[in-house]
Amino acid sequence: MHKCLPTRDRLIRMGFSIDPVCPTCCQAPETRSHLIYERAYAIKCFKLLHSRLHIRFRVQDLVHWFSTVRRLTKLQKRFISACHVALIYWLWRIRNEARMNAVVRRSEVLVLQVLHDIKARVLALNNAPLLPRDQAWFQNL
C-alpha cells in the first residue's frame, strides 16, 4: 500500500507542478521514505509503538526481523505486523488531516488508538482460544 502513496515527489514525477516540500513539517521534500521512516513525527510514533510492544528494531527492518525472531507466537507476529500496517495508514491519513485542517494528533494518542483498534480486530478474528503466552502478552500491551 505505502509504495503507491501519492506523495509530492511522485506527483511531481507525474507532471504536477507543486511545491515538493513536506506539508506537515516543511523541512524536507515529501517522499514515501520521509513520510513513513524519516519524519520526526513518524519516528516518534514507531518508537512509541515498539515501546508498547516491547520490541526493538527499525521499521525498515521489519521483514528481516520477523524471519529471525523465535520468541514470539504466530498471533503476536500477526498482531505486530497489523499494527505496522495500521500505523502507516494513519501516518498518511494524519498527513492529509494536517493539510486540510492544520491539526495533528498527538503521537501518544495515535499509537494507543492503533493498539486498541488492532487488538480488537485481531482478537475478534482469532477463532481459537488464546495460548496462555498470548493472553499474558496482550494484557501487558
Ligand SMILES: [Zn+2]
Ligand atoms: Zn515532513
